Amino acid sequence: MTKHSLGIVLNGVTGRMGYRQHLVRSILAIREEGGVLLPDGSRVQLEPLLVGRSEEKLSEIADRHGLTDWTTDLGAALADSRYPVYFDAQLTSVREASIAQAIDAGKHVYTEKPVAESVDGALSLARRAADAGVKNGVVHDKLYLPGLRKVARLVDSGFFGRILSVRGEFGYWIFEGDWQEAQRPSWNYRAEHGGGIVIDMFCHWNYVLESLLGPVRAVTAKAATHIPSRVDEKGVRYDATADDAAYAIFEFDGNAIAQLNSSWCVRVYRDELVEFQVDGTRGSAVAGLSGCVVQPREVTPRPVWDPDVPDTHNYRAQWQEVPDNAELGNGFKAQWEQFVRHVVADEPHPYDFVAGARGIQLAEAGLESSRTGRRVELAEVKV
Structure with missing residues (x-):
């Protein structure tokens, strides 16, 4: 069976939702299964890069789960071409700026909701993503x-x-x-x-x-x-x-x-x-x-x-x-698999930034x- 890899920058994994639902029950669970199954029968394995503000917390999480890649430098993470996808589970008040930074770095973006603090902010990100030609999605668990x-x-x-x-x-x-x-x-x-x-x-x-x-x-x-x-x-x-x-x-x-x-x-x-x-x-x-x-x-x-x-x-x-x-199974894991197939195999994903804007x-x-x-x-x- 053919296997591919997909690097993902995970920002906010020291928080409750970022750690429990997105890292442990989604990304790590998918890794244990050998990756996301694609329509052609191949699999894509996920390679996470943990990002957060606390070196101590990141190091402890990485050691607990046998991971090696983590950093407190978001700019450096976004500059790393091995990780074409960015995920955000930070506080709502800081999310919009980080997503804009990720889009400008050419990353596909998947994010917790709300994607921004206002409809105008969410639509601005949608236009930015369209102009950059990157795919985007919002949690709909x-x-x-x-x-x-x-x-x-x-x-x-x-x-x-x-x-x-x-x-x-x-x-x-x-x-x-x-x-x-x-x-x-x-x-x-x-x-x-x-x-x-x-x-x-x-x-x-x-x-x-x-x-x-x-x-x-x-x-x-x-x-x-x-x-x-x-x-x-x-x-x-x-x-x-x-x-x-x-x-x-x-x-x-x-x-x-x-x-x-x-x-x-x-x-x-x-x-x-x-x-x-x-x-x-x-x-x-x-x-x-x-x-x-x-x-x-x-x-x-x-x-x-x-x-x-x-x-x-x-x-x-x-x-x-x-x-x-x-x-x-777990809803967060299912939607991660859906977004990965959207990025890698171009499968439909209607829950984009515009859908997120409707929620806001x-x-x-x-x-x-x-x-x-x-x-x-x-x-x-x-x-």
Whole structure:
């Protein structure tokens, strides 16, 4: 079997997402499998160059995983022709400048979202990449959740008929950092560092909703900072300047509606940390991270509202589990494989910087709606 190699500059691997999802569960997992399988049956092995600000952390990570190439000098990494791909998992506030630097160095770019701090910034990067002739992509991992992959199969089969609505609940309680350590880094709660649940999650919700209902046409949202003060990684109390919860209604062509609650201030009483219910004229589905259940029109029960009589229906028992029917692996790894095939074999990759700009547009519209108390319509994003 023919084998090729592809060098990748990984910037931000000392952070939680960069290390856990992108390095360990994606790049290193792909390496252990012998590389990414290409359409012609050959494989391309990934050769990572770790980049970050801390020599100590980089050295420790490299030693832990038997890697040899790391540096704190981004400029030197981008100048190395052995690494034609650049990946960015840094703070949102510094990402745009680094991506621009990578494009100017002739690198193909794959990045965490949001790709920039504004729609204009993302579109500027898209134009820059087009002018440089480099390929680009943005993380869209939620589409690879096993639960949503099952929903995608149902959509493709016509199971739902006409989709009427989507209802979603996402979130869990993030400890304030005083009596228990927070599960997310403190920059998430600082607007000046690119934090906030709207900019974080609406970028995800945009591509998820596009896959189900098409482009979002309007949004009405309310963002909130429910916990005004938190304690950071060094034990220092700070003011939370970013939103930690958002409640939104999204509108689509054909009168379809989506309602999504996103919160880092909610205690979980559902099967999984995220849950979507899709209701259509011919059937409904409820999906989480991995599971998905359905209820077709033909077997829908006939509840009757009567508050004076105890309800004896076991509603959960009236739904049917959707089988895996395939190996549904890690979503981050799957999208890495997709981008590598895009770079090496020119396979399609629709989740580019323009797609990333649409996610930022939705976040900006949500924040505008929250600030003004008005419904905000979305125009088409054009480069």
